[in-house]
Amino acid sequence: MSTHMTLDKQTFLANHPAYGYNGTIDEIYQNEFLSRLPTDRVYLDHAGTTLYTQSQLDAHFRQLRTSFLNNPHSEQEDSKTLLLIQECIESILSIFETSSRDYSIVFTLNTTHACQLLSTLFPFSSKSEYAYMIDSHNSLIGIRQQAKLHGGSFSVIDYPSFIYNQRTNSDSHESFHCVGHSPPDSESTSTSISYCLFACPAENNFNGLRPPLNELVRPFITARDASSSEFPIPVKNQPSKSCRWLTLVDCAKYLSTKPFSLKSYPVDFVVLSFYKIFGYPTGLGALIIRNDVLKILNKEHYFGGGSVEYVSPYDETRVDYKSNINGFIHGTIPFTSILSVYHGFQLITSQLTYKSISLHTQCLIDYCRNEMSRLAYSNGQKLCLFYDARGDLTRDCGYSYGPILNFNLYNKHGQFLSCRLIQRIASDHNITLRVGTFCAPGASQSYLGSRRSLETNHECCRGLFCGTNHDGEDVIDFGRQPLGSIRVSLGWMSRYEDIQIWIDFLCQIVLQGIGIAPLFPPSVENGNLLTENLNLTLTHIYIYPIKSCAPMSVTEWPLTSIAFLYDREWMIVDQNMNPLTLKRLPSLSQIKPHIDLKQKQLILSASNHPSFIIDIHRDSAIVKSSVQLKDRALCNVYSGEIEQWLTRVLGIYATLARRTIDSQMTLANEGAFLLVHEESVRQIKSELTDYENITHERFRPNLVVDGQSPKQVCPAYSEDLWKRMLIFHENQIIRLETSGLCQRCSAVNVDPSTGKNQSHLFTRLQTQRREANTLRANFGILLNLSEIYPHALIRVGDSIQAFT
Secondary structure: OOOOOOOOHHHHHHHOOOOOOOOOHHHHHHHHOOOOOOOOOEEOEOOOOOOOOHHHHHHHHHHHHHOOOOOHHHOOOOOHHHHHHHHHHHHHHHHOOOOOOOEEEEEEOOHHHHHHHHHHHOOOOOOOEEEEEOOOOHHHHOOHHHHHHOOOEEEEEEOOHHHHOOOOOOHHHHOOEEEEEEOOOOOOOOOOOEEEEEEEEOOOOOOOEEOOHHHHOHHHHHOOOOOOOOOOOOOOOOOOOOEEEEEEEEOOOHHHOOOOOOOOOOOOEEEEEOHHHHOOOOOOEEEEEEHHHHHHOOOOOOOOOOOEEEEOOOOOOOEEEOOHHHHHOOOOOOHHHHHHHHHHHHHHHHHHOHHHHHHHHHHHHHHHHHHHHOOEOOOOOEOEEEOOOOOHHHHHOOOEEOOEEEEEEEOOOOOEOOHHHHHHHHHHOOEEOEEEOOOOHHHHHHHHOOOHHHHHOHHHHOOOOOOOOOOOOOEEOOOOEEOOEEEEEOOOOOOHHHHHHHHHHHHHOHHHOOOOOOOOOHHHHOOOOOOOEEEEEEEEEEEOOEOOOOOEEEOEEEEOOOOEOOOOOEEEEOOOOOEOOOOOOHHHHHOEEEEEOOOOEEEEEEOOEEEEEEEHHHOHHHEEEEEEOOOOOEEEEEOOHHHHHHHHHHOOOOEEEEEOOOOOOOOOOOOOEEEEEHHHHHHHHHOOOOOOOOOHHHHOOOEEEEEOOHHHOOOOOHHHHOOEEEEEEOOEEEEEEEEEEEEOOHHHHEOOOOOOEOOOHHHHHHHHOEOOOOOOEEEEEEEEEOOOOOOOEEEOOOEEEEEO
16 A cells, blocks of 8 residues: 555645634534534535534524414414514525515425426426436436426436546537437427426536536526527527426535525526435425416416315315415425524524635545545555546536545456445444435436446346445446445535545555455465365354344254254344344343243343343243244234333333244244354454454354364365365264355444444455455355254264365
8 A cells, every 4th residue: 555644634724724614613513513423423425414403403492492383374474483484484595695575485395395396386288398417316307207297308418528527529519418308299289388497406416516507507597588599508499489498406415515596596496405404304395486487387286275265165166276375385384394494594604604614615525535536556556536527627617516526446456346335344434425326327327437228237227226225236347337436525514534534444444455355265275275074173052042132152052953942033123023133233232131941931131120031932921913024934022021121121112023933944144053163263353453352252153163173273264165064963963054155244343242333343354255246245154954853952062074
């Protein structure tokens, strides 16, 4: 790895005077976020949602505690609730440099809901065209369904080629150009006015590109009053007196760090989500509508409480809609949530200002990109490929970027690393980021080079995902074609320390060789495995009566027809009957079950709680229902005191479920037995830092084996190649067959003695034990019985013979 020196904070501050809101960022961060955001947690997904502040919550709930708020439909025009709502509406519109004289607001659930609502209100016809930019969010693309439903057409507009760092000989690709068009269902002969809609993001959520609105939106605004023979946007239907174009701007991402001016760009519609701006409340967005276009929108699709003056329950022609925006507001608005928006804007507009937020986030994202662009492996291979065109040319043409970086990472051989692998390992190091295609398929395909050809390939489509996807691979063609990417996005509260931790992660973890795991166990590859059968000793036996809880360590244990007696016989489920897992709830490891074979009892214990005893053969009295799990295992669910005990211990509702007696499977995820090789544990432990106390218990095995003597140690990871095993117990031979390797998740980071998730073992497994061209990191092997052994036992000390 090449040596990389980042700027110390004092040098950074000297070089970036716009950072930190005049030196107050650390104090703001401590007061607003530190109580709920651990100091070692780095949040880099502000394009997904930004973080809400303590002061916003305090102000909002203080208002709720001290105010009497009634349903606005029940009050008079001069009521306090209506006045507060109107004040909040004017406050929101002021952010856009406008007022209710020119624009109105319909509150929605979010941006997507606003787009859905607009698609039903807009007067699409068979002569309509819906045009949208290639980097539009799915929510904007989805409006085309309504255009097609009414017989209209849609067009996809792309940017000049230099936006993708490409140069062409075609002049057409040096300006906006159409890259997709659907014809109308039929040619219309109507002479009436048709309405068309153009949509674009003010800032896309793929890489933060902000297009030049003067070039992109202004022509449509100007064409309201005058038609143009040389319209610069390549739509099929040119603006004219009989073809009126309206404009929609998606401000969901843009408003988090920059205001949008409806005074400068008086578009017809704006959509947004408030949680993108200040984190709270979720479930509240807005459709902002220019008042002059209210008269052309469709009211006839639906009416509800609040949107009509009078409706006859008998005569369908007697529907008198309210005037102006009120005719589009159905039902009671979420008035308590709306009031919280006012408090959210207070910090942004009064204490910080949008200008300081923009300067702060811009200097941070520029610093982050510069530092990342310098990172390289020891052989000179660059680490990062960025999907943007930041530079003088884009600035000169009016383009800019918000505080987002979109990129992929290479390994030292120049192959792309899996973006999902990076996300998992980053999460293992308390770094939150986003991977995938970010619900912007056009941008993703354009920048990643996947385009349309891969959409017809089933295997590739499995990787073209919006968020994370567990079914398909995200890098194909031997590491040359990524199907997703990584996104780092900043918010107004992002700090120098966040960037520094991210850069350190890339240097200390990724550049060390993530994703270059050997194809075979090193010892096997080196030719140290000379025999086809190996002699071992069974050193430990563990039973897990309750899945994901602590194990029982035993010296001997009986077998059933499929597994150890009572192994993973029970599991803990939540109120929705979903299994609680160690990955989801590490505190499960602190519940210690014990089986008393003589008394036939399951005894549960936990610190600071009395033990709880269940009679294994008399539990039918506490069964309240049966449930079938996703793997088709049928379980009986307990009720009563065990519910109360588990709920007290775990702090959330929980109860116990037991697989039915006639079930032919345990509740284990895969094989009936999990075997771990002690020499492999020693090997992986040697690759971790000294303070990590890693033992075989981390891997939750049923069987632990080792060489029969120090001179007969089997090579680490040799178990990967074992096909079958024989266990010699007294005069009986028990045969087992390997069903596969055990795929590991981040649950290996949970310390079984404390229940705390503080290890980086999962990261090391992803480095040293990852299968080629997959996301599987394996450790240990899964076994099943080859036949039934009535009344059989297995005991610690039994000899084992493994065959490759």
